Amino acid sequence: MSAWYEKAVFYHMYPLGMTGAPKQNTGTEQTDRFDELELxxxxxxxxxxxxxxxxxxxxxxSHGYDTRNYKQTDRRLGSNEDFRHFISLCHENGIRVVVDGVFNHTGREFFAFKDIQEKKWDSPYKDWYKGVNFDWSSPLGDPFGYEAWQGHFELPCLNHANPQVCRYLFDVIRFWVDTFDIDGIRLDCANVLDFHFMEEMRRETKTMKEDFWLMGEVIHGDYGRWVNDHMLHSVTNYELHKSIYSGFNDHNFFEIAHNVRRLEAIGRSLYTFVDNHDEDRIASKLRTKEHLLPVYTCLMTLPGIPSIYYGGEWGIEGKRTPSCDDALRPAISPDAFDSLRCTLTDRISKLSIIHQENEELHMGRYQELLLTNRQYAFARHGEHSLIITALNNDDNEAVLNIPVPMAASQAVNLLEDGEILPIRDGKLQITLKGCDGAVLKIKGES
Structure with missing residues (x-):
């Protein structure tokens, strides 16, 4: 039986932004914004x-990645009980919940760092952070130096070579499972985390909950170094993210197809997306806004575990600046859902259901069927069936003659309410509108 995450369609929420929470945590007022998130x-x-x-x-x-306390939900969002109730509602609705594990660094107000500030070399936590050195002062006035994430001294790096640090973090995960009943963790900055630490985490979490999922934030590198039977189940597929918007902008489907072929060995388990809380919105990256429909068709049917970043379903725009990510993380009131709804919303909803209901799209083998700069068709194989996706990035309609790698007489267009297309001499012909696509179901003949 397949694991839940193999057939998941994720919705990515950045709660501090989407609820309009204060940018700074004063440490005094607690507000229940989980009520709004439940909507x-x-x-x-x-x-x-x-x-x-x-x-x-x-x-x-501030932004959520400068942790003060791993065992307390941010008071700007609500209490532990509020978050526990949110997850229970998700589970009642058949929705799994994965949380951020910010284990590479902490904030300066984390108890271990504050103890070093107070007791200096007498602190029992002086080896909890990388590069602690009492021969120099940090740029923020501490009487010691330390290694900081990408030079941001408000984010001191934890020392995973210290077994005490690892035990503490595994205790945190167990607390999250026992208290909130989470289903997995997305590891922030997984590309710089210690491999032995992640291997031990895999062993530890396997005992905590069946099918517990570990996904890492990795931008560059050989994804197979992280995704294997001993470490993580998945990582963020930034390569596909880049090839999708670039391939559409340049009318170059070869770039997407090349990327998929290169990653096919591990690609079916990678976490795929077209925007997130760190990247400019796909609606701002695309030169042709009409490409949003085939872009999401591509995302939802290519190998991988697809994710929609909140607001993406309405095609909202947003670009980061060198000093601010706020435009990527806007407040959106649930009262606005109806007014924001558009053709893209309906397309994504239909694609998500198609993804859930068709096992070919979960871990099915990928096969390229047709490829030009502006047209692209590929199959995902099931045991006795196929899903074929056909895409057109040209402004004008295109007629595609697609080879069908299975003995069959007809295909059903899942995006067009069951439209039937004949298969003749091993090929099907389909006319695609400009900037659009089709998803076709084919069952083999017995």
Missing amino acids: WIPHIKALGCNAIYIGPLFEST
């Missing part, structure tokens, strides 16, 4: 998503 659950379910990646969530100073 998103029916929308997420109607969109066809069956899993949520939500984060950051735990007590922090």
Whole structure:
């Protein structure tokens, strides 16, 4: 039996932004914004998503990745009980919940770092951070130096070579499972985390909950180094992300197809997306806004575990600046859902349901069938069936003659209410509108 995450369609939530929470945590006022987040659950379910990646969530100073307390939800969002209730509602609606694990660094207000500030070399936590050195002072005035994430000294790096640090973090994960009943973790900055630490995490979490999912944020490198039987189940597929928007902007489907072929050995388990909380919105990256329909058709049917970043279903735009990500993480009121709904929303909803209901799209083998700069068709193989996706990035309609790698007489167009297309001499012919696509179901003849 396949694991839940192999057939998941994720909805990515950045709660501090989407609820309009204060940018700074004063440490005094606690507000229940999970009430508002709960109003998103029916929308997420109607969109066809069956899993949520939500984060950051735990007590922090500003953007959520400068953790103060791993065992307390951020007071700007609500209490532990509020978050536990949110997850229980998700589970009641058949939605799994994955949270951010920010384990590479902490904030400066984390208890271990504050103890070093106070006791200096007498602190029992002086070896909890990388590069702690009392021969120099940090740029922020600490009486010691330390290694900081990408030179941001408000984010001191934890030392995973210290077994005490690892045991503490595994205790945190067990607390999250026992207290909130989470279903997995997205590891922030997994590309720089210690491999032995992640291997041990895989062993530890396997005992905590069946089918517990570990997904890492990895931008560059050989994804197979992280995704294997001993470490992580999945990583973020930034390569596909880049090839999708670039391939559409340049009318170059060869770039997408090359990327898929290169990653096919591990690609069926990778976490795929077209935008997220760190990247400019896909609606702002595309030169032709009409490409949003085939872009999401591509995302939902290529190998991988697809994810929709909140607001993407309405085609909202947003670009980061060198100093601010706020435009990528806007506040959106649930009262606006109906007014924001558009053709893209309906397409994504239909695609999500197609993804859930067709096992070919979960871990099915990929096969390229037709490829030009502006037209692209590929198959995903089931045991006795196929899903064929046909895409057109040209402004004008195109007629495609697609070879069908299975003995069959007809195909059903799943995006057009069951339209039947004949298969003759091993090929099917389909006319695609400009900037659009089709998803075709084919069952083999007995």
